[in-house]
Amino acid sequence: xxxxxxxxxxxxGMLAVCFGAFGAHALKSRLDDYAMGVFxxxxxxHFYHSLALLAVxxxxxxxxxxxxxxxxxxxxxxxxxxxxxSLYLLSFSGLRWLGAITPLGGLAFIAxxxxxAAASWKMLA
Numbered sequence: 692x693x694x695x696x697x698x699x700x701x702x703x704g705m706l707a708v709c710f711g712a713f714g715a716h717a718l719k720s721r722l723d724d725y726a727m728g729v730f731x732x733x734x735x736x737h738f739y740h741s742l743a744l745l746a747v748x749x750x751x752x753x754x755x756x757x758x759x760x761x762x763x764x765x766x767x768x769x770x771x772x773x774x775x776x777s778l779y780l781l782s783f784s785g786l787r788w789l790g791a792i793t794p795l796g797g798l799a800f801i802a803x804x805x806x807x808a809a810a811s812w813k814m815l816a
Contacts, residue, residue: 692755696748696764703771704741710734710779718782726782733778740767740775740800747807750814759810766803770796 711734718730747764754760774796781789 692761692764693748693751696744696751698748699764699768700741700745700748703744703768704738707734707737707741710737722782726785729778730782733775733782736778736800737771737775740771740803743767743803743807744771750810754810754814757810757814759806759813763803763806763810766799766806770799770803772796773799 710730714727714730714734718727722730744764744767747760747767751757751760751764774793777789777792777796780786781793
């Protein structure tokens with residue numbers, strides 16, 4: 692489990708850097724202020740949760756069989772895809788209905804943090 696989450700976190704962080712650089716250099720003149728703000732929010736949350744996913748992987752080195760920890764990692768990954776992914780698409784396409792999907796990714800992030808808290812509570816009891 693640790694290997695999977697550390698690898699996924701590394702790839703996710705790499706993509707966040709690529710998207711951030713792409714936004715700063717290639718999109719700045721192509722997107723309006725609103726779309727650029729949406730894109731920057733997607734990159735920020737992508738980065739934050741790539742680091743959270745990395746933390747899950749590192750913790751899993753010591754606690755590899757913890758179901759709540761595993762759930763936390765998968766929820767962070769789902770959140771990145773749905774939350775940041777929908778915002779990336781919204782910024783490019785302008786399709787406002789994509790904003791209705793974004794909160795589902797936010798719920799995945801919240802559940803991921805909750806699972807991480809519960810896993811920590813159980814592991815460190």
